[in-house]
Amino acid sequence: MSDVSAIYTASEFLNQRASISQFCDRANEWARQSEEAVVNNGRMTVLRTRRLGPRGSGHTQEAEVYYRGCRYDIEWMQSLRESLCLSGTARPSPDTDLFNQSNPPNNIVFLFDGAGGFEAEQAHRWYNAVNLDGSEGADWNFGHMMGMDAIWPSVEEVLGGEGYQLHYHNSSGFMRRENVDSASSCAKQMSEYIDIYNSLSSEQADTKWIALGFSNGGDRVLEIEDELGEIDRGFDLVFTIDPITQYGDFIFSGLTNTIGSRNERTGRFVNFYQQNDLGSHEVFGIELQLEGKPVRRADVNYLVTHENNPNLVPQGQNHTLIPFSPAVQYGLRCELEKLRDPDLNCNYAQNFMQEQ
Incomplete structure (x- = not known):
């Protein structure tokens, strides 16, 4: 276990108090906002100033906005905050017992389900998503959790032994709570927590x-890949399954042959997609073609077809079939294992038809 007292004497810790106090000021404010939002349907109260005309005086009033960031009660973050901070500033000396309980997780996993997939109660109860308490609702009021059902078993199988922290988020744009803005803000907050931890601990968090x-x-x-890149931190692995644009952009998506681009800070980007869908989703009785696309500069862009995977069809509901295809399931497990064994070769040239 890491022990801050093994690194800094009391006088040396005092030399760090300025930067730690700055961290404490921000961290305590984030925690306060989160506590307020948890009991207020995700909202917090802020002060906003409006000016009356170009030269008018400012008028300050309260407004309710959605909180964006991590929950205050994520255990390792709470322990780290309380070990270093007291009343919004740095302690005279750290609480080493609490610090030794604040080891960052070995793996931080952000999982974004498809539109209509997000379901908070089950994600909290059965999958222990740390950003949820179950009150956040369901996307489109039904939450089929297709992405979770396809992805989580491999995450648990490969990472369960060494531990991981799961963040589960909606993607449709119709839900204001636990959307990509909240995920991005939380990622940036956790990055700051890990940086302050590493500045004090003998055991650097990997x-x-x-x-x-x-x-x-x-x-x-x-989106979150680019947000994390803005603070000069990258994802070690990004894995997408049949990525399609948001509804506001869907009508224009046919104008391009690709979707997005791998951020230069990302360690490895793997994308699986299909292009023979019909009927996976209907709008006003019209069957949409929900077809993924290659990602620019991805390390792997794998086109899944009925010819190389047994559960897809020549044309049909392939968008809903691809997450459970042998190629995707193999690729996800292999790429997760590759995080700890970089020399592992994920053989995407194999014929998955022969596995059945």
């Missing part, structure tokens, strides 16, 4: 950052 997304969730993954 946290792997992982982003997984299905359907519209794949598009959201591209």
